[in-house]
Amino acid sequence: MNTLTKKEIMFIGFMLFSMLFGAGNLIFPAYLGQAAGENVWQAVIGFIISDAGFAVLAFIAIAKSGTFDTLINRVHPIFALLFPMAIYLSIGPGLAIPRAGSLAFEMGVMPFLPNTIQSSPVGLLIYTVVFFSIVFWFAKSPSKLIDRFGKILTPALLVLIIIVFIKSLFTDLSSFKGATLAYKEKPISQGFIDGYQTMDAIGALIYGIVFTNMFKSKKINNQKLQVKYLAIFGLICGLLLTLCYLIIAYLGAATSIHGKVENGSVVLSTVLQQLFGQSGTIVLGLIFTLACLSVCIGLITSCAQYFSSIFPKLSYIKWAILLCLVSGFVANLGLSQILKVTVPVLGLLYPMAITLIILGLLHDRLPFNNRPVYVVTIGLVGLFSLIDVANSTLFNGSLSEVLSNVPMQDKGFGWVIPGLIGFIIGSIFEKLTYNKVTTVKKAA
Structure with a gap:
């Protein structure tokens, strides 16, 4: 029976971390730290649970199920x-990959360009051509990802983040200010919702195909061993994510910024200038470039493997090229346009993804024929999420008064109650159906 060495396990855990840790994993905890202030630790706990926590649980759910398709x-x-x-x-060419490409340009290159080129679309166009060419070079050989991620990209990214943290310990930064916005009243729940923005729980679900193919290439066929390995990969990744979020949120909270802060990139720029002076821009550019490059490689790889399995007329390489071209095109539409559609899309997909993960973890304890439980539970969660998103995007909040009657809706978790109702209804329906079939068989 083929097995992995401890060194391979560590490198693969590092690879998973790099595949998940992108631009959003930098800017969102930084903004959280700045806004949460004195409540930063409560807020970052919520963030870690919904991001790293559910990413690990997603991996375990996939491992228990065998594959994402199952x-x-x-x-x-x-x-x-x-x-x-x-x-x-959404997590591929529609949102996440173009967002990473745009942020890599804005944070890694734009500060060093002349004003005339900064305001011109030519700079972004040239950068995305180079950026996605590098992404394709890494992604064209999935079998080499372990070496390229585990031995090059992940260690370089972690070293840079740790250097920043060590420097902050020897620098007199400002004390934590008072919490603002929702972080003042409900820091944990707000931090939990902020964790949606990184898309990591969804990313962990779809990355399963990469590891399924990896097990095939290494001829690791024992399912119990696969479950064990996937759980270990997830835990290594979760620990690395947690470490980074604690550091970045701390830096955000300890940064003194006057006036309104629009996003986490402003927070990171400010704190690195306070720590390293003008050289801080270079350090930040390197961190963003490595993070965005890593996550784009992982997403292109998993998306190309998925679409080549669904539409096999195009090979993996051709899908990788097509996805890089589409992602580059969308990235040139501008970061602000991309971010406008991120929140509603995630508001619809994330509750269903979390529900699916939980049901996958509980699968062994569900009724014998558990399809009714899955259908009704996810159906009601999806319906409520759709109504909630439509209320905020299409109906200008006209349904807010009605939706406010749903418990936990004010904290962003209104979908939980419909999910619990669906779980109960599905379980009752399955029990009644099972009893009826059993009675008929006994009578026959």
Whole structure:
């Protein structure tokens, strides 16, 4: 029976971390730290739970199920087609990859360009051509990802973040200020919702295909061993994510910024200038470039593997090229346009993804024929999430008064109650159906 060495396990855990840790993992905890101030530790706990916590749980759920396809097919064949398609499009060329490409340009290159080029679309165009060419070079050989991630990108990224943290310990930064916005009243729940923005729980679901193919290439066929390895990879990744979030949130909270802060990139720019002076811009540029490059490579790889399995007329290489081209095009639309659609899309997909992860973890304890539980639970969660998103985007909040009657809606978790109701209804329906079938068989 083939097994992995301890060194390989460590490098693969590092690889998973790099595949998840992108631009959002930098800017969102930095903004959280700045806004939460004295409540930073409560807020970052919520952030870690919804991000690193659910990423680890997603990996364990996939491991227990065997594959992502097995897990989603427990709901319905139509859901098994549409849900992963929506995830791959949103976390791939539609949102996450272009967002990373745009942020890598804005934070890694733009500060060093003349004003005339900064305001011109030519700079971004040239950068995205170079950036996605590098992404394709890394992604064209999935079998070499362990070496390229585990031995090059991840260590370099972690070293830079740790250097920044050590420097902060020997620098007189400002004390934590009072909490602002929702972090003042409900820091944990607000931090939890902020964790959605990184897309890591969804990313962990779709990265399963990368590791399934890796197990095949290394001829590791024992399912119990696969579950064990996936759980270890997830834990290594979760610990690394947690370490980075604690450091970045601390830096955000300890940064003194006057006036309104628009996003976490401003916070990071400010704190690195306070720590390293003008050289801080170079350090920040390197961190963003490595993080964005890593996550784009992982996403292109998993998306290309998925689409080549669904539409095999195009090979993996051709899909990788197509995805790089589409992502580069969308990235040139501008970061602000990309971010406008991020929140509503995640507001719809994330509750269903979390529900699916929980059901996958509880699968062994569900009724014998558990499809009704999956269908009704995820159906009601998806319906409520759709109404909630439509209320904020299409109806200008006209349904807010009605939705406010749902428990926990004010904290952003209104979908939990419909999910619990769906779970109860599905369980009762399955029990009644099972009893009826049993009675008929006994009578026969």
